[in-house]
Amino acid sequence: MNIVLLDPRQTESEIWTISAKRQLEHLHTHVGVKVGDTLKVGIREGKRYLTEIINISGNSIQLKPLKEEKVPEKLPVTLIVALPRPKVLRRLIMDAVTLGVDKLILIHSYRVDKSYWQTPFLQQLDHFVTLGLEQAGDTIAPKIELYKRFKPFVEDVLPIMISEHSPAYVAHPYTNLKMPYAVDHSCTVIIGPEGGFIPYEIDLLIKNGCQAVSLGNRILRTETAIPYVLGRLFSTT
Template sequence: MNLILLSPDDIGADHYARITDTRRLKHLLEVHRASAGENFSVGIQGGNMGKAELVELSSEQAVFSLNSLEELPPPPLPVHLVLALPRPRMLARTLEHVTTLGVKEITLLHTKRVEKSYWQSPELRPEKIYQHLILGLEQAKDTLLPTVHLRKGFRPFIEEQLPALLAKGRGLLAHPGMPHACPRGISDKTLLLVGPEGGFIDWEVEQLLTAGCEGMHLGPRILRVETAVTALLSRLF
């Protein structure tokens, strides 16, 4: 936890922030080994960051005195990530990784090679998704929560959502065997589409290319989804 991320509900009218949940308290007590009088990096969800003094710490609550919070969060990446829904354990790690890297718009998509059972996973409950996003923000020292969309139909996505998304920026389809290598160091607003383990099927690739996406690859190696997404974002931006 590189940032103590506060929700508006943590902050009282007296400008003191009070933390009572087990996870953050345990981290302060066992990892930071914090004590009253120390200053910590804090941020308000959706707002600014700065330093705050820990004035009280017990097993029941931590109280921070909020000083001037004038530091802006880091700039987001200009990307909307469309990701074929991964296996639940991989989904958890991937959400944390891409949040840490600065992705603010995420669409989880059903494709042919996505197991239907994945959509029943507890990892897709709003509170679980929120937890992974918060962990990513705390790691990166960021306060701006990503938005996550769930799209359970590939054809409706192609016909109803994709045209509007492509109208906002460049569409890049990451898929093995595409003729062009992944570009480097771009700054344009981008829609990045990444398939599941095993990749998109040929029909899905054809539909995405026909819709206006540009095919690209990361080389001859076949990567796990969480590795591929991290490599793509690092190379692109």
């Protein structure tokens, strides 16, 4: 947690109050906060401030804002990922948010076990987003969309996102074209499930405007591929 995210309603008066148990525990256990310390605070969907701790009680910490700080910019990327195993979902969402993905889309694919769509973790996306924002020092949640049917998504939704100036790249091991790097334009990146997209899916993606590109000779796990690809694509930022 590199900033504490507050709801706008918690920052309406001159003195702000942290009262969420998770945040208080972190601040007491890991940061060891004292009155007079400064603390970075973000207002969810709003600005970010350096604040000063003016009072600590058993179940709250009170702050006053000192000065505004810069909210980091998003990467101009829409990340489309085949829904991963529930165990991986939390980390994947957190990482995508921390890295600054502007929009995140979770889709079905042939090799995604249908049971994954029943995981209770899908009800907790907003919490995972909060964790990712607090890690990054960001305040603005990315847009998140879910599509449980592959074909209608690829044929009806995906083409609208793609243009000459904003291409879509699907990571695919069996192609000679390499994933680009140091791009200076927006784009869409599509990462398949464990085991990859099936040939029918790759063909449908290509038919609907995607470029199949390789990440090299090593097969990465989904959650490893995401930061690897974003580091590569946006290497000049």
